[in-house]
Amino acid sequence: MLDAYLTAFGMVFEPYVLAVIVASAVYGLVVGCIPGLSATMATALLVPLTFFMPPVPAVAAIVTTSTMAIFSGDIPGCLLRIPGTPASAAYVEDSYQLTLKGKPELALGIGLYFSVLGGLFGTAVMMVASPAIAEFALGFGSVEFFWIVAMGLGGAVFIGSASPLKACIALLLGLAIALIGMDNPAGQPRFTFGTTGLLGGISLIPMMVGMFAVSEVLRHMVSKEAKAQIAVTHIGPIFANMWKLTKQYPWQLIRGSALGTVIGIQPGSGADMAAWMSYAMSKRFSKEPEKFGTGHPEGLIEAGASNNSSLAGAWIPALVFGIPGDSITAIAIGVLYMKNMAPGPTIFVNNPQNVYALFLVFVLANLLMLPLGWAMIKVATKILRVPRDILMPIILLFAIVGAFAINNSLFDVGLMLGFGVLAFIMEENGFPVAPTILGVVLGPLLEENFINSMIKADGNPIGLVDRPIAAVLAAITIGMVAWTIWASRKSKSAPITV
Template sequence: MDAFLQGLDLVFNLQTLLVVAAAAVFGVFVGAVPGLTATMAVALLVPITFYMDSTPAIAAIVTTSAMAIFAGDIPGTYLNIPGTPASAAYVGESHLLARQGRARETLGTNLVCSIFGGLFGTLVLVFISPTLAEVALNFSSYEYFWLALLGLSSSIFIAIGSKTKAFLSLMFGLLLSTVGLDMMSGTPRFTFGIPDLMAGINFIPVMIGMFALNEIMSFYGSRNEERRVRVKGSDAVFGRAPGHLRRYWRNLLRGSTLGTLIGALPGAGADIAAWISYALGKSRSKQKEKYGTGHIEGIVDASSANNSGISGAWVPALVFGIPGDSITAIVIGVLYMKGMNPGPTIFMEGGGLVYALFIVFFVANLIMLPIGFLAIRCSKVFILTPRKVLMPIILCFCIVGAFAINNTIIDVWLMLLVGMVAFVLARCDFPMAPAILGLVLGSTLENSFMSSMLKSGGDLLSFVSRPISASLGALVILIWLTPLLTKAYRKWCPIRKDTAARPS
């Protein structure tokens, strides 16, 4: 109790609360600007945290990451440009709803689901983080291989239109993931003698090119005004949110749970959580045909998984010092710098600082409500600003965002090249989202497979020798066989309409 009261005193003081408020505004700005990401926002904060006390420094990072993940949906809704990679899974749903005049309704529902997911993940972090981290550490290369395949399969499963084109788009992303040094031999692959490509291709410039630059080129290539977002006078922020939550409360709980569990897996994070949650929601929905046409159910699933995944990623980071995602990888360095050594002893030695960290999570998610509401109200600037003025500004931010990741001009050229390729693919109705996920998960898939083969001496049966890996493998294979099984069922068990209509 003394440690808890000390944590309250560390958080609820003027300095910490002002830092939280400022970090929330900063996170909204960075997340809402296409080309800037939550990871970049946290990285920019690190030099500033050198001059802060421990609690305000951690509070700034937690608040900024949570707000940036939510704010990434604002440009996705209005411009079809996801602000963060986690928003790419359902950016199509958000933008189609906005074009129906439901932009604020979509963002309001998104905000409430993000807050719920963040609070849910925080409760898990507080009460069962050691247990959940133990489960996460039981994941070996075999489980990560199947988890990567599950994510890749989900991207094809949720794609709208031709599954063949979605598969080819996924293959393009996987091809990009092979650029760099081979993990086995150390041989450069597809680097063309460019040293900056030795470390591989970062997915941020690729995402900017595929979505932002593609959208800019599409605007200048076509003056179709139907793509513009319409505004309804009755488009209130929270007007229909309670009704959506009552109708889709199961989706909200499932997305939050799934996001926390996947976020707790080292290296997974909110990006994969959003994809898998969206795919699972679609598979269990009674209105599958509405997905891809602007359906709020998909927003509830994925947006709740986003922010719960952020909290879940702190579980292995705090308990074992293993980063759950790119954000917590940065955070671990800040924790060491502030004297909070991540590991099993942090709960014994951290004292009030640990409780202060937990309280900060609750405060950061609760402050998201007023700051997020103001951000949604102010986001009308995306509609009022003429696109011929808005697009050049976005292009400038895209160039800055691509360059700032590794401080190299190669990423800018990569963004431009991928953007031109994406423009051609989009004209041929190829979905862009599977390519992004292919790039994100490609290295995980390859490294897990090669590590597993080395450990097992080339025995493929080792991939199903463990209970968790066997279960994940069965799930992946079932997803692959679902179209064939459905087709066979319809062929051998046809439904005769005249039988149903005939009186008994």
């Protein structure tokens, strides 16, 4: 392991990779700072560029961009009361109230400082837990992987979703899309309708760029919301009270970081859910819950640490099992496959230096967040004045060029635009996009492991549960689905009180 870490250190700390990390950090900070441009969209737009990079800088670009964008979303939330990313929405009221009290530097300092600490905590857990889980998973067969994939799909539908039914429909849509093409155990063309462009299946990168970037452009075109104006012109010392707050709220920091990491590990959750749950937990156990929403730092500390720690947690199932913990790691898995770094427990055997390089990138990205985040906060008042009417056409142009560059195919551009319209229609009607992406990513794994398991069992369904670990995973998966259905029915049948 030490030799692999030394090799990884040399791979990361070379001029080209460091330049990619710094450029990605600036890009992630700028995109996350602009309301409506999420960390997922920033990552999706970056993917076409990674096509031309070696594996380590390609993955470094994804990690650094997402890490910076999640923090940077706090800046417009604090200054404009408009969250830059969905994760920042959980505590936007407290941060904006601090700005109204003349303390924007306190709110922004908390967001920056405790995001770094939470990110480092999650990274430490990832560095320790991932190899241990991978070593255990090396003994898994197709049956165990089938149930793990099924659990990941179930988590995307039944955990953290406002409407499990709509999430289930979105997931089934993704699984149906995954059926297209010849990439299946039988090697037979399916649902190609005589189109040669579909024989290879739906290209994942143009699809994700369309669903996360083009849909946002369409949403801006039809939006009639008034544009907020920034009133803050001066931001004081950012780190002045951070050590004092660390000593005052140590358990909030630890609790938020731990909860965020655990939520990140659960497929389909992500930073948004981590921030909301941590903020709710902070208020639940606070000695001063009445101060929440009035500019109180306690909830900011816990939720701020949680959303960044969840990013590292989401990489654990992505690396060990190839199951994305959130939409960002779903994109990253596509990049890993593109770079011949197929995720799974064997990646720690075949490419340990690349995995350890990713760990080091996480550490470096979080440490870089302190100086670069400080600089971003200082120039935020200028960036937030950029008209989105100018920004959105530029984003659409980059999306079109990026989708074309993957395979030099206009067909991929058409796919990107089509999926952008589809995602826009889905979100306008309350259907989440993330389960669809998860279905496309995990659908082939589900089918392949199911077919292999049935071949080994001569078609006997008992073969799916006749191994101890498989039986436990099956029980957890079925129990999770059954519990969610029961809880949903119970909430609907509860009497309404006034």
